[in-house]
Amino acid sequence: MAHALGHERIRIMKNPARKAAFVMTLIIALWLRAGAGGAQQADQAAVLKSVDAAVSYRFQNVLGFTAIEHYAVYRGGDETHAVAKMTVKDTYKKGAGKEYTVLSQSGSGVVVHFGLKPLLENEKTINLPGNVEQSWFNTTNYEMKLKPGGVAKVNGRDCFVLDVRAKREAPNTIDGTLWVDAQSGMIVRLDGTATKRPSVLAGPTHMMRDYINLSGFPMASHARAESDSMLIGRIVVTIDYSDYHLQLRENK
Numbered sequence: 001m002a003h004a005l006g007h008e009r010i011r012i013m014k015n016p017a018r019k020a021a022f023v024m025t026l027i028i029a030l031w032l033r034a035g036a037g038g039a040q041q042a043d044q045a046a047v048l049k050s051v052d053a054a055v056s057y058r059f060q061n062v063l064g065f066t067a068i069e070h071y072a073v074y075r076g077g078d079e080t081h082a083v084a085k086m087t088v089k090d091t092y093k094k095g096a097g098k099e100y101t102v103l104s105q106s107g108s109g110v111v112v113h114f115g116l117k118p119l120l121e122n123e124k125t126i127n128l129p130g131n132v133e134q135s136w137f138n139t140t141n142y143e144m145k146l147k148p149g150g151v152a153k154v155n156g157r158d159c160f161v162l163d164v165r166a167k168r169e170a171p172n173t174i175d176g177t178l179w180v181d182a183q184s185g186m187i188v189r190l191d192g193t194a195t196k197r198p199s200v201l202a203g204p205t206h207m208m209r210d211y212i213n214l215s216g217f218p219m220a221s222h223a224r225a226e227s228d229s230m231l232i233g234r235i236v237v238t239i240d241y242s243d244y245h246l247q248l249r250e251n252k
Contacts, residue, residue: 044146047160048139050185051178055138058186058217064093064247065219068103071119073111074236084111088120098127119237126172135172137187142166144178151182154189155210158182169195174207186218187211203229219244 067090072082084107088100100120105112126135134141147161159179166173176192194205205227211218223239 047146047162047180047185048144051144051162051180051187052138052140052185054180054185054187054218055136059094059136061249062094062217062246063249064091066091066243066245067219067241068243070240070242071116072238073107073115074238076234079236082107084108084116086112086116092127095129097129097132098124100124115235115237122171134168134170137164137178137190141168141173142178147177152179154179155212157188157213159188164190164192166195171196171205181213184213184216186213188218203227214244215246215248217246219246 069088069090071086071088073084074081075083084105086105087103089103091099091101100123105116125131143165145163147163149161151158152161153159158181160182162178162180163176164178165175171194173195174190174192175195176190178187179189180186181188189208189210191208192206194207197204205225207223207225209223210221212221220239220241222241225237226234228234
């Protein structure tokens with residue numbers, strides 16, 4: 001058998017076309033073996049380490065910021081005509097949390113009073129010291145697994161894709177997908193379903209949020225939340241963020 005294989009190898013090497021095909025087959029086989037081996041685990045560990053480092057780096061160095069947030073609420077299948085709108089100034093201070101100043105509001109007073117204003121109060125609670133750490137997208141709060149397929153493009157950025165599962169159930173934690181910058185580990189996009197409904201009247205909430213790189217830190221640029229229930233129907237809330245002003249730690 002070995003003798004026959006030896007003759008076959010000689011015959012292949014004497015034929016240039018067969019030789020090229022034989023070499024390509026070996027290259028592909030070696031590449032597949034490398035992808036199926038322990039390299040994936042090593043890459044995953046490195047990616048998760050960079051995600052944790054990026055979260056910590058942002059917390060340590062962003063001492064405060066202000067931003068303008070534009071909220072819009074849509075009902076049913078119409079995402080063109082908002083039933084209510086609100087524009088607020090968001091002021092964050094490390095160690096103190098967030099404060100919101102309403103700049104303008106329009107549309108349904110009921111939706112503003114019972115929908116948007118409680119949403120802002122909930123954001124204030126989430127961002128209080130001692131609470132905000134529980135909402136971070138890191139390995140302390142989430143089980144994370146690197147998805148196969150390599151780098152994906154999101155908003156023009158090379159990203160690793162992670163499957164994330166929250167370690168605790170809360171309206172502001174999700175089970176879903178996280179895209180992180182392949183170079184820095186900072187969050188670029190999240191997409192998933194809230195692990196806990198905000199109330200017994202609401203249906204499961206699907207959430208997504210995009211982030212931009214601002215002075216080396218991830219800051220939200222657009223968010224969308226959608227829920228549906230038999231009682232109140234389909235509700236979509238969008239948030240657009242603009243006019244950031246960061247206060248950074250010196251010599252960061």
